Amino acid sequence: MRERYKEGSARSAKNILSVIDKAKKNDEAVLIFLHRSVDGDCVGSASGICSIIRSFGAAAYVAIPESLPENMKFLGIDDLFFRPDGGSHLAEEFKISGTLAGRKICAAIATDISESSRMGVCGEIFDSVEDKTVIDHHASVTTRSDNLWIDPEASSASEMVFYVAEQISGMTGKELKDILTPNAAKAVLAGIVTDTGRFTFKNTRPETLESAGLLIELGGDISEVCYNLFDRKTKQKFLLSAKARSEVKFYCDDRFALTVVPYSQFVEFNADPDGVDDVVSAMRDIDGVELAIVLRQLESGEIRGNVRSQEYFDCSKFAEGFGGGGHMRAAGFTVYGDINETAEEIIKRVQATL
Numbered sequence: 001m002r003e004r005y006k007e008g009s010a011r012s013a014k015n016i017l018s019v020i021d022k023a024k025k026n027d028e029a030v031l032i033f034l035h036r037s038v039d040g041d042c043v044g045s046a047s048g049i050c051s052i053i054r055s056f057g058a059a060a061y062v063a064i065p066e067s068l069p070e071n072m073k074f075l076g077i078d079d080l081f082f083r084p085d086g087g088s089h090l091a092e093e094f095k096i097s098g099t100l101a102g103r104k105i106c107a108a109i110a111t112d113i114s115e116s117s118r119m120g121v122c123g124e125i126f127d128s129v130e131d132k133t134v135i136d137h138h139a140s141v142t143t144r145s146d147n148l149w150i151d152p153e154a155s156s157a158s159e160m161v162f163y164v165a166e167q168i169s170g171m172t173g174k175e176l177k178d179i180l181t182p183n184a185a186k187a188v189l190a191g192i193v194t195d196t197g198r199f200t201f202k203n204t205r206p207e208t209l210e211s212a213g214l215l216i217e218l219g220g221d222i223s224e225v226c227y228n229l230f231d232r233k234t235k236q237k238f239l240l241s242a243k244a245r246s247e248v249k250f251y252c253d254d255r256f257a258l259t260v261v262p263y264s265q266f267v268e269f270n271a272d273p274d275g276v277d278d279v280v281s282a283m284r285d286i287d288g289v290e291l292a293i294v295l296r297q298l299e300s301g302e303i304r305g306n307v308r309s310q311e312y313f314d315c316s317k318f319a320e321g322f323g324g325g326g327h328m329r330a331a332g333f334t335v336y337g338d339i340n341e342t343a344e345e346i347i348k349r350v351q352a353t354l
């Protein structure tokens with residue numbers, strides 16, 4: 001059943017094994033990269049790769065451009081991360097000597113992203129490393145490397161990483177449970193759960209469920225993952241989400257739903273930036289709505305757009321018009337400026353295309 005991923009995952013597994021060899025031989029470290037506005041899939045896939053590399057005795061860290069969202073703390077994977085602007089001992093050392101615990105960086109592996117422009121403060125580091133490997137399911141690729149595995153039909157980068165782990169197990173004879181720790185398995189499962197909307201999106205294939213089943217066997221607790229990533233919420237988040245839903249406006253004969261959440265509302269409800277994460281798919285699921293967009297303004301002035309469609313609208317292409325990207329049915333972008341003017345520009349562009 002997993003036949004379609006065989007060639008790509010085998011190639012990627014060989015790349016990772018050679019990176020592990022190189023790191024061990026020279027006592028150097030591997031850095032793994034993910035995208036900014038971190039989500040379950042980039043965290044899950046990067047953690048999976050980090051666990052694989054460490055299980056063979058090589059040094060590896062996940063370079064993260066922002067703090068891990070509160071709803072992912074339950075994963076218990078804090079020890080995998082290195083935040084370049086985080087002020088830790090590692091960050092200070094890296095700033096001064098470009099090393100991590102005395103080791104030079106010998107290779108970069110990007111998961112769920114291939115472009116340094118979407119890695120925030122970590123992008124510059126990714127660009128500076130010559131040996132690059134990419135495992136991603138986003139179609140847009142600008143990074144040049146022989147070691148790319150891109151499969152836009154895969155549900156998630158995390159599912160791809162699971163196949164890489166399986167291949168590495170087969171190639172080395174090391175058992176899968178010794179390659180993916182229980183916490184890493186849980187993180188990889190969280191990645192698949194996130195990008196498939198708990199196995200409800202069209203990207204959920206039989207092999208996606210099969211892999212999720214194996215990850216549960218390895219220690220991933222599916223109800224813990226779903227509860228923390230989807231259902232659990234603070235009172236503040238609940239109230240802000242209700243406010244954002246009540247302010248939805250409809251355009252294009254009710255086929256387009258938009259809600260705008262200025263920073264002042266996050267302050268009013270004392271809610272975190274992820275306070276409206278659950279709103280966009282709820283809007284997309286309204287009968288007759290093809291396209292849903294949530295615009296939120298963060299403390300930094302950054303305006304984030306989340307774009308979801310039901311059947312035919314190309315979210316990725318639309319987000320690219322604002323410097324972002326993603327998938328056909330789910331995409332995002334970040335802009336700066338006035339949130340109401342941004343909303344007007346969005347309405348104009350949607351009216352011209354939808």
Ligand SMILES: [Mn+2]
Pocket residue numbers: 041042112137156157195
């Ligand atoms: Mn993804």
